[in-house]
Every structure is written in structure tokens, then in C-alpha cells.
Amino acid sequence: MNNGKGMLRLWEKGLPLDEAIHRFTVGDDPELDKRLLSFDALGSAAHARMLAHAGLMPVKDAQALVDSLASVAARARHGEVSISPAQEDCHTAIEMLLTEQLGDAGKRIHLGRSRNDQVILALRLYMRDALLGIAAQTAELVNEFINFAQAHADATMPGYTHLRRAMPSSFGLWVGAFAAGLSEELQALQAVYARLDRCPLGAAAGFGVPLPLEREYLAELLGFSGVQISPADVMNSRGRHELALVNGLASIGLVLEKFLWDAALYSMPEFGFLDLPDAFTTGSSIMPQKRNPDVVELARARCRELRGHALMLQELAGGLPSSYHRDFQLLKKPLFAALDTSHELLAVLVRLVPGLKVNAERARAACGDELYAAHETTRLAQQGVPFRDAYQQVAQQLKDGTFKPDRSALKSSHLGGVGNLGLELMAAELKAANEWIASTCAHLKCCADGVWQGN
Numbered sequence: 001m002n003n004g005k006g007m008l009r010l011w012e013k014g015l016p017l018d019e020a021i022h023r024f025t026v027g028d029d030p031e032l033d034k035r036l037l038s039f040d041a042l043g044s045a046a047h048a049r050m051l052a053h054a055g056l057m058p059v060k061d062a063q064a065l066v067d068s069l070a071s072v073a074a075r076a077r078h079g080e081v082s083i084s085p086a087q088e089d090c091h092t093a094i095e096m097l098l099t100e101q102l103g104d105a106g107k108r109i110h111l112g113r114s115r116n117d118q119v120i121l122a123l124r125l126y127m128r129d130a131l132l133g134i135a136a137q138t139a140e141l142v143n144e145f146i147n148f149a150q151a152h153a154d155a156t157m158p159g160y161t162h163l164r165r166a167m168p169s170s171f172g173l174w175v176g177a178f179a180a181g182l183s184e185e186l187q188a189l190q191a192v193y194a195r196l197d198r199c200p201l202g203a204a205a206g207f208g209v210p211l212p213l214e215r216e217y218l219a220e221l222l223g224f225s226g227v228q229i230s231p232a233d234v235m236n237s238r239g240r241h242e243l244a245l246v247n248g249l250a251s252i253g254l255v256l257e258k259f260l261w262d263a264a265l266y267s268m269p270e271f272g273f274l275d276l277p278d279a280f281t282t283g284s285s286i287m288p289q290k291r292n293p294d295v296v297e298l299a300r301a302r303c304r305e306l307r308g309h310a311l312m313l314q315e316l317a318g319g320l321p322s323s324y325h326r327d328f329q330l331l332k333k334p335l336f337a338a339l340d341t342s343h344e345l346l347a348v349l350v351r352l353v354p355g356l357k358v359n360a361e362r363a364r365a366a367c368g369d370e371l372y373a374a375h376e377t378t379r380l381a382q383q384g385v386p387f388r389d390a391y392q393q394v395a396q397q398l399k400d401g402t403f404k405p406d407r408s409a410l411k412s413s414h415l416g417g418v419g420n421l422g423l424e425l426m427a428a429e430l431k432a433a434n435e436w437i438a439s440t441c442a443h444l445k446c447c448a449d450g451v452w453q454g455n
Contacts, residue, residue: 023085025326030083032332033090037076037083039125040090043118043222044109045069046451047201050218051111056211061105063454068101069094070452090122091115112211114204116324117234121201123332125222127245128196128444130339135189135437137346138182138252142430144353145179146423153421157273157363158371168371168407170418171273171358174262179426181255185248186433192248193440195241199224203234206323223447238328239317243310246338250310253303253342256349260300263356264293273363277355295348302345309338372405373398379409 045066052062072094075081083093098106152171159169199219202209208231215227228234266273276293284290312334316327373394380390397403411419449455 026085026088027329028333029089029329030085030087032336033083033093034076034079034081035336036119036122036126037081037090037094038073039129040094040118040122041069041073041076042448042451043121043125043201044094045073046218046221047113048109049221049451049454050214051108053217054212054214056111056213057108061102061108064102064105065098065109066452066454068098068106072097089115089119091118112204112209112213113201116205117201117203117231120203120234120238121199121222123335124196124200124241127241127335128193131189131193131196131245131248132437132441132444134249134252134339134342134346135186135433137343137350138186138189139430139434139437141346141350141353142179142182142186142426142433144350145175145182146426146430148353148356149173149176149179149421149423152358152360153423155358155360155363156367158366165366165368165371167374168367168418171360171363172421172423173418175259175353176421176423176426178255178259179423179430182252183426183429183433185252185255186429188251189248190433190436192244194225195244197225198228199226200228200234200237203228203231206232206235221447221451223444232322235324236322238324239313239331242331242335243313243317246306246310246313246335249338249342250306253306253345256345257300257303259349260296260303263352264296264300267293267296271362271366272359273366275357275359277352277357280352280355295352299345299348299352302341305341306338306345309334309341313338369403369405369407370398372407373403375407375410376403376405379406382410 048057048062048065048069051057052059072081081093081097083090087093087096095106095109098109100106149172152175155171157169157171157174158165159167159173199215199222201218202213202215219225219227228237263274263276265271267276276291276296278291280293280295281291282294284292313331316330316334320327377387377390377394380393381387385393394403411417413419415422415425
């Protein structure tokens with residue numbers, strides 16, 4: 001069956017096709033695949049150079065393909081390349097453009113690969129790039145949390161367990177927790193990147209190719225640290241790597257969800273510890289006095305949404321035998337949605353954090369004597385009173401109303417305590433993360449430039 005442009009679809013053999021079935025199988029790919037176009041073009045250019053290097057394609061054909069693919073990639077980045085329903089996906093759209101422009105040379109590009117490993121490569125390149133973008137945004141937010149914690153390191157506030165006042169804390173300790181949590185997530189993203197940092201091309205449909213492909217050379221061209229060795233594992237990894245990335249995003253969401261919950265609580269009039277910037281609140285349609293924390297609440301919901309995307313990926317990728325299955329086509333939608341959600345969430349929060357206003361006096365006033373009960377128990381224990389006896393002594397004083405602690409007697413000076421937040425160590429971790437992001441981005445850009453320029 002002809003697709004209307006003088007070329008069969010990549011999989012067609014001239015047999016009749018029910019258009020309703022075609023629409024069902026194509027699904028959202030023509031729209032979703034637009035974000036893969038430039039990455040598929042880069043992967044195809046590297047593939048062409050590898051074929052020429054291995055003596056499997058004339059050098060002049062490979063160079064013509066690279067030049068044409070460079071134009072496709074540039075146009076795709078500006079939104080100037082479309083994918084029709086008849087073309088189905090970015091791979092067919094690009095091959096059709098190459099064939100229209102180059103004739104037989106365009107028809108040579110698919111030698112040694114399948115759409116199976118081709119899409120995995122495009123997704124791998126896309127996910128590497130997207131992960132680095134999310135990591136950079138996360139690092140920027142860590143910096144804002146550290147700045148906030150430094151500015152309010154000594155501002156006292158109650159610490160809560162079970163949503164009940166427990167022990168004295170500080171705004172620095174509270175916000176420093178989110179800087180530390182996101183720093184840990186940045187390290188986890190580096191581990192996810194390492195999983196993505198293996199080149200899948202050459203696996204074809206999962207059984208390799210009866211050609212002397214130079215997979216190691218191709219991996220080097222594209223900036224991968226190595227080859228994903230087993231062709232069968234390349235197919236089996238569909239969904240596994242997407243899930244690893246989205247689980248990482250959902251874990252970032254778990255850190256941020258707690259911050260957002262706290263911000264909503266502490267900005268309530270009943271607490272009054274924080275004021276939200278006016279730009280992050282909206283009014284009521286019926287109550288003139290209301291200012292609602294809609295941005296905080298929607299951001300909080302986005303954190304849960306990330307877990308939903310991860311669950312969808314897990315359900316789609318699970319329950320399948322080895323090798324390729326068309327089910328994998330549906331992995332792209334939750335993957336892209338999770339990345340978009342994360343990008344929007346981080347972009348909002350990096351503006352919210354520096355806009356928060358601390359009501360230090362209100363928070364200090366909420367720190368009653370009872371919050372120092374554990375401190376007084378510890379002070380007595382340091383003087384030689386057995387801890388459990390000291391505990392009972394302080395409990396009795398609280399009960400009969402005679403408890404009057406020495407608030408300045410003890411301060412948590414250990415690493416991470418109110419008196420020693422360790423923010424300089426968090427800043428050092430952030431610096432290391434930013435250096436990794438910058439060096440990795442520079443490495444990938446150098447490799448991509450080499451593919452296009454033939455260096």
C-alpha cells in the first residue's frame with residue numbers, strides 16, 4: 001500500500017491495510033515523535049558515518065546523508081518538520097525526506113538497523129539530554145534552598161512530629177532538609193544517567209545483524225561510555241530505562257511534596273510563619289478576603305502526578321515476555337509527560353523559594369517552654385542523672401506546671417544540628433553536581449559537533 005508520497009511505509013509489503021486499524025496502531029506517535037526528530041537525525045548521521053567507516057556504505061553517500069540529516073535536525077529544532085499520520089513516526093518521516101533529496105543514498109540509511117533499535121537510540125539520546133536539563137533545574141533549586149537556609153539559619157521555629165509541636169528547630173534546619181534531599185536526588189540522577197550511557201544501536205530487532213558493524217565506534221561517536229552488549233537485552237530494556245528515569249523524577253517529587261505541604265501549612269493564618277508571594281496566590285470568586293495558595297497546591301498535586309506516570313510506565317512495561325512488543329510504543333506518552341511535569345514544577349519552585357517571607361517573631365512566639373523538654377532531660381542526664389530518671393523528672397514538672405527550662409543551656413552543635421547546619425557541605429555537593437552537569441553537556445556537544453562536522 002502506498003502512503004501517498006511514492007514510498008511504502010518502512011514495514012509495508014504492498015498488502016491491503018484497514019485505515020481504522022492503521023489509525024489505532026499509529027496512535028499519538030506523529031505528534032509525540034516531533035521531540036525525537038533531531039535526536040533520530042543525530043543517531044542516523046552517526047550510523048551513516050559508522051557504515052562508511054566499516055566499508056558498508058560509500059563515503060560520498062554517507063557524507064550526503066550527514067549533510068541532509070544536519071538540515072533535518074536544524075529544521076526540527078525550529079519546529080519546521082512535520083510527521084503525517086501516513087508516515088506514522090519520526091523514522092519514516094526522516095527516511096522519506098532523505099530519499100526524496102538523495103535518491104538511492106537515502107534508501108541506504110537503514111542498512112544494519114531496525115526501527116526497534118533505532119527508536120531506542122533516539123529515546124536514549126533524548127533521555128540523556130532531558131535528564132541533564134532536569135538535573136540543572138534541580139541544582140538551581142538546591143541553590144535557592146541553601147540561600148534561604150543561610151539567610152534564616154538562626155530564625156527559631158517549632159519542629160513538628162505527628163503535626164504536633166515537638167522540639168525547637170529553625171527555618172535553616174527546615175529548608176536545609178530540602179537542599180540535602182535534592183542533593184541526594186542529583187546523585188541518583190547521575191546513576192540513572194550511567195544506565196542510559198550505553199549505545200543500543202546494532203541490536204536491530206534484538207538478534208544483531210549479519211554485518212561487521214562497528215558498534216564501539218558508533219558509541220564513541222555519540223558520546224556513550226560503551227555499548228549495550230546484548231542485543232536481546234536492548235529489547236528487554238524497553239521500559240526499564242524509562243521507568244528508572246521517571247522513578248527518579250517521582251523521587252524528586254517526594255522531596256518537593258513535603259516542602260509544598262509545609263509551605264501551605266506554615267502560611268496559614270493559624271500558623272503565620274510564612275507569607276507566600278502575592279503572585280503565587282489567587283482570590284476567591286465569592287469571598288473578597290481570600291488569598292488561596294493555588295500554585296502551592298497545584299505543584300503539590302504535580303508531585304503525585306509524577307508517581308502516576310511512573311506507575312503507568314511500570315504497568316505498560318511489565319507482564320511481557322522477552323524481546324520487542326508493540327506495547328512499548330505507549331511508553332513514550334507517560335515518559336514525555338513526566339519530563340514536562342518535572343520541568344514545569346522545578347521552574348515554578350525556583351521562583352517561589354526566594355519569594356517566601358519569614359515571620360520570625362510569630363514563629364519564635366510559637367516555641368513555648370514545653371518544646372525544650374527533651375533539651376532539659378538531656379541537660380540533667382549530662383549532669384549524671386540517669387536518662388530515664390531525668391525523663392520522668394521533667395515529665396512531672398510539665399504535669400504540675402513547674403517546668404522552667406534553661407533555653408540556652410544546650411544547642412545541637414553536631415553536624416546537621418540547629419547550631420551546625422552543614423550548609424557548606426551541601427554547597428560543596430552542589431558544586432560537584434554542577435561540574436558533572438557542565439562537563440557532561442560539554443562532552444555530548446563535542447561529540448554531536450564531531451558527528452555533524454566529521455571530526
